[in-house]
Amino acid sequence: MSKPDSPLVTILDDEPAIRTMLADALEEAGFRTLSFARASAFEAALKTHQPDVCLVDLGLPDTDGLTIVHRLALEQGATVIIISGRAQVQDKVTGLELGADDYIIKPFDPAEVVARVRARLRSTQQPVHSGNTARFQGWTAYFDRYVLTDDAGSETPFSHAEGEVLRLFLSSPRRLISRAQMQESLGGGAGESFDRAMDVRISRLRTKLREDPKNPQLIKTIYGAGYIFLGDVHWS
Structure with a gap:
């Protein structure tokens, strides 16, 4: 179970079942989570929370998910993992070009998402050089x-x-x-x-x-x- 100092993972997806499934799997693995159905609520939460990993769906009801990905990559410095039903190669390339760290296609196994989150955190917590x-x-x-x-x-x-x-x-x-x-x-x-x-x-x-x-x-x-x-x- 998660602890107060556990890494925070935010989940931005308009499908309630997916938000619940991801939150349950991540919290069982020891992460803290915050879930959002709309980009507006997610961006408001960023004013008071600093996530370690952001899971972002591209098909959002109020904003293009790629816009959120680009903003996160440039302004927040958080690890960004896209979770999307868009399986075309060009969609993957565009997401990565805009700054995403990884791209997971729906449907997926929650265990795979947990493993990807852990892998990304390991790479950021163990930098190859400590200087800034x-x-x-x-x-x-x-x-x-x-x-x-x-x-x-x-x-x-x-x-x-x-x-x-x-x-x-x-x-x-x-x-x-x-x-x-x-x-x-x-x-x-x-x-x-x-x-x-x-x-x-x-x-x-x-x-x-x-x-x-x-x-x-x-x-x-x-x-x-x-x-x-x-x-x-x-x-x-």
Whole structure:
């Protein structure tokens, strides 16, 4: 059962049966939960609560769920897991591009959701580097604010999910990082789903770092092996 200091998981879904099923499974696993049927009530609760994980349905009655996902990723720094009946690949890609950490398709086994939540929390509670600021190649990454700044002071926000990948690269500069190592460090679903998520996040990081997509200079793909970050990094 949950304790007062247990991680808080919010559930945003307009189907009462799903909210109840998820809340029961998560609370039995030791998490605290808060459930909402509408985005307006959920966003009001964020003013007084800071969730560790947000489960978000895309088909909400009062707001597009993708808008909520993007706002959470950029403004809250919470782990965001989409739970949706939309099974098309493009829906998954869009959700991940907007900052979601994971994507679970309905119908699902509640035990799978609990396992995904635990995996995401492990990856955020055990960062690969404890510093909050990293400087590299004319850029500064502020992981406490989820912002990149260039030498001119221009700011570019990044999502929690993108930040996890960037932190992994910056913690191991000039070293090959395989897909298996990324899976072990970052958690999430394995196989094609994980590979797609990583491809999306790395592509978005390259864009934010103003990399040439055909010839990136910082995040290099080593085909068949993984990735390598080419740059000197200074943490503080």
